[in-house]
Structure formats: C-alpha cells, structure tokens
Amino acid sequence: MSASASSSSPSPVLPDRQVQTADSVLSGKEDEHGGVIVEMSTEPIDPIMFNSLLKASMIHWKQQGKRGIWIKLPIELVNLVEPAVKEGFYYHHAEPKHLMLVHWIPETINTLPANASHRVGVGAFVMNENGEVLVVQEKSGKFQGTGIWKFPTGVVDEGEDICDAAVREVKEETGINTKFVEILAFRQSHKSFFNKSDLFFMCMLQPISFDIQKQEREIEAAQWMAFEEYAAQAFVQKHDLLRYIVKICAAKRDGKYTGFSPVPTITTVLKKQSNLYFNTKDLNS
Amino acid sequence: MSASASSSSPSPVLPDRQVQTADSVLSGKEDEHGGVIVEMSTEPIDPIMFNSLLKASMIHWKQQGKRGIWIKLPIELVNLVEPAVKEGFYYHHAEPKHLMLVHWIPETINTLPANASHRVGVGAFVMNENGEVLVVQEKSGKFQGTGIWKFPTGVVDEGEDICDAAVREVKEETGINTKFVEILAFRQSHKSFFNKSDLFFMCMLQPISFDIQKQEREIEAAQWMAFEEYAAQAFVQKHDLLRYIVKICAAKRDGKYTGFSPVPTITTVLKKQSNLYFNTKDLNS
Secondary structure: OOEOEEOOOOOOOOOOOOOOOOOOEEOOEEOOOOOEEEEEOOOOOOHHHHHHHHHHHHHHHHHOOOOEEEEEEEHHHHHHHHHHHHOOOEEEEEEOOEEEEEEEOOOOOOOOOOOOOEEEEEEEEEEOOOOEEEEEEEOOOOOOOOOOOEOOEEEOOOOOOHHHHHHHHHHHHHOOOEEEEEEEEEEEEOOOOOOOEEEEEEEEEEEOOOOOOOOOOOEEEEEEEEHHHHHHOHHHHHOHHHHHHHHHHHHHHOOOOOOEEEEEEEOOOOOOEEEEEEOHHHHHO | OOEOEEOOOOOOOOOOOOOOOOOOEEOOEEOOOOOEEEEEOOOOOOHHHHHHHHHHHHHHHHHOOOOEEEEEEEHHHHHHHHHHHHOOOEEEEEEOOEEEEEEEOOOOOOOOOOOOOEEEEEEEEEEOOOOEEEEEEEOOOOOOOOOOOEOOEEEOOOOOOHHHHHHHHHHHHHOOOEEEEEEEEEEEEOOOOOOOEEEEEEEEEEEOOOOOOOOOOOEEEEEEEEHHHHHHOHHHHHOHHHHHHHHHHHHHHOOOOOOEEEEEEEOOOOOOEEEEEEOHHHHHO
8 A cells, every 4th residue: 555645533434535734644554563654656756745744753652652763765765765764664674665764652662573583595415216315515605615625505585485485495496396395403593694694494405306407507516426425525524514414314214314394384364375394204203 | 783874894893893994884783694783773864875885884794704694773863764765674573662674695506594483372271170171252353252161371471481472471361370281292384474473382280279250351251161061162162273173172171182291401511491392201211
C-alpha cells in the first residue's frame, strides 16, 4: 500500500489522496504491537512538505499512544532520508531498493524487533557408489590458487529453503543432479560478514547424475575424489570444524549416523508451507 | 578505519589526511574479491565536495579494475546518502547507526554477497522431574488475551549463540535457571518478518531452579503445567508444527530421541570459537 497525506484521523489502510490541509498526517497501517507502518509510494514529495507532514504525524501518533513508527522509503525517495533522520528516525534495515526507518515513541524500554541477523550458507557432502566425494576448487575468494579441494558451498537465496539451496549449489557448480537427504550438522559463527552472524548447514545429498560439468565463472576444477584423499588434505586436518565434518561424513557413510531430515508443515491460517528439520528416524522408530 | 581524501593512488589502508588536490579520491580497504570498502568517519563533509570525491574515486576504481565498491555511511552523515545514490550506489544493508551502500562496477553478473536474510528465534522445552513443562502467557503480540499457554520463546540477540539465547529467554521470562541440553528440531519459514526468513530452533533445556518469577513487562502468567495438559490445548492440536514438536518432546522425555548438541570448535587463523551442532550421541557411540 502507498502512503499519502490524509485527514488527521487516519484509518489503518487508506487509499491515495491529495494533500488537504496544513495539519494532514501520513497514513499508515497499524501493526500488532501498537505501532504504525507507513509505506511511501515512489511518487516524489517535496522534502519540506514531507517534513511538515512528518512532524504533524508524530504529534498525532504520540497523542494516539502509538509506539513504533516505521517508514519504508523506496530508493526513489532518497531525498526524504535526511528529513526523517533529523526528525529522530534511525535505520532499521535496508534492501537494494528501499530503506526502513523507525522511531520508538514511548519512554519505556524499546522492544522493537531486530533486523535479520544471520546469513545462511550450505555445504554439500555428495558421495557416489565408489566412496568418492564431489569436490571443487574455486576461482575467487580465500581458496583461490591454494590448490585446496572443498565441498561445494554457497549462500541460500532470499526465500529459498536450505534443502533447495544445497541441491542448487551443487547443480550450478558441478552440473551434478542430486536429491537432498539430510542435514548432518550446522555451525553458528559471529562477526563474520559485516559483523553479522552466520549459520552454515552441512548437508548430505544423494547424487542422481555423475558426469561433471563445472561452472566456468566461479569453479577452477571439479572432480570425484576418494573420500580418504579429501580428508587427508593438510587444510582439512588443520581445521577443527572440518575434522568433525569428516568424522560425521564417515559415520554417515558407514550407516552409523542420523541427522535432521525435512518434513513439510503447514501453517493453519495462511496455509504457508515450511520445513521442520528433525531426527525423523528416531521419531518413526 | 576512517576514510578521507587521499592522493590518487590509494593504498589498502590509509590514515586520515587532508584533501590535497581536485583529483583526490576516497581511501578504502581492499577486500578479498577485488572490491573496495570505504568506511566514512563521522566528521562532516560538504555534500558537494563528497560528490566530487566520489565521482573521481569511481573513475579511479574503474581504471583499477575494481569490482564492488562499498561505502559505509554513519547516520551522522545522512546528508551524503542522496549524493551516493545519485552516483549509482544502492542500499546493501543498514543498522541503527549506519547505512552500507554498494556499487557493482563490472558489466559481468553481479556476485556481491547478499545481506543477512534470516532472523533466528528459539523456543524452550523445559521439563521438571514431575513431567511438567514450563509455560507462559504473553501480554502482547498475537497470543495476547487468548489464554493460550506456550513455551518460552524469543529472538537471539546480535552476536548471541542459540544455546545462550534459549537459556537467557527462559531466565528473563520466568526466572528459571537452566542448562542447555540440545536442539530437538528447527523450522525454516519465509516471508515472515518484513519479507525476511526465519529459523526457529526448538531447544531442550534442563531446569536447575524451580521457583518461577515471571517477567512483569511481557509475561501475563507463567507456571509448570502437566505436559499432557499443554499438549491437549486446541491451539496445539490445530497446528502442524506444534503437533510435531509435542511428539518430539514426548519421545525425548521417554529417552527415545536424540537431537543436535553443541560442540565448540576453534577457527585456525583468528582463534574464534563457534559451536558446531550435531548428533554427538551417534558420533560417540
């Protein structure tokens, strides 16, 4: 929905209207926590007029006892960022084409929800019937030119499931088709990427095809390698995390390890599907 | 590090210097992917001068074959957001006090890393020796006034481990001290909070204390409740996810379920500790 000026008693969702009077306020939608969300359309507004509207709105919302005020500014309205910040708003989060600013009105402790804090990455353990694992060498990043062979890894895209991301990354990097089996382990680390946190999921995938076609842009080389040869690399031996991963993969290969498998669940109200990952073997036995 | 104007051949890390000449450029640090990161200090810069510097810098970086150009603008320099956007930068991410803008120079496909995409939440299954679980009723949010009893839940703070967040949330909401045992399951959902994704970790904690002192601000009531009574609530019965959670918790109570336990691992170079969560029981047996 787009925001526009309205009369001084805004309803939760308002259609676009022209500016009426000097004491108009911005229209917004009420959230579940006593706050207001204002989504600005991309139509230009003079910053001075926006400033007046914003001041009038803040007075109005304070009188109404509103708590968190959110303003979503598309990048086309970048000239309104400064007026908003000068009125006491701070940054909440940003996406390529918009900036979300927020202002906490009450004097009580700020309980506004935090922004997304984690990037989510996946690694793929793909073993064929000969006990060989799928490994790659990368053209850029910290492994570039080191000669180190690693499992295919990547970052999940926006809105993408972990299990789908793992299958996609293997397909993109090596051309191998796979079926997701389970999550073997995951690691949480902090202060990694621009001070954000990181969740890395080590996934086991079953190969469905076997002819490698490496991705030209990012992959220097890709091959099926004897698992023991992968594990024996000095790089793997020196890294705590990788030594554990190797042990877990070996146990899985030997049929002695159970991880978390995805089970689709449906939310009651919105009928959205989401995957619940857990030890299905234990629950079913 | 703070950025300032420098001579037209910037070195990766430069100290602050005064503006020298008309063809000065912004100084930045090189990243691992052929890009440059410019961290502006909070010292005010005239936007027109910044605009000239930025234009000169972009020409210089293009000549050097740089790829991603990052500019970190503290909120004190909000007046520089518009010049940066007009020069072709877009938003990458924002925190309360700074905005990170980025510009991809090459004409090849943009491989800049994405922003953090997931919020991480925790829920706590805490059972005492009488087979009672710790449950709460909340004062705000979607459960407010519904009479529904739920497990304590919350969102991990920036830089906080999942296991620590679960223990903290239980302590804050109910006053009960606990010890983290394991992750029973986790769910990934999309388009939940401002279009971001969500990872929710159902954790099992062992109580160390038993006298409840509920948090006044957010908790309406807290108690130990017979597990069967919690499970029999219509709300729990109607929700796919909660029905699974109940089965998993029951299996865990009966000693028939193993989840993922945290094992600390150390990174070789930076000696940072991070937790690897996996089925330690299977690996140790």
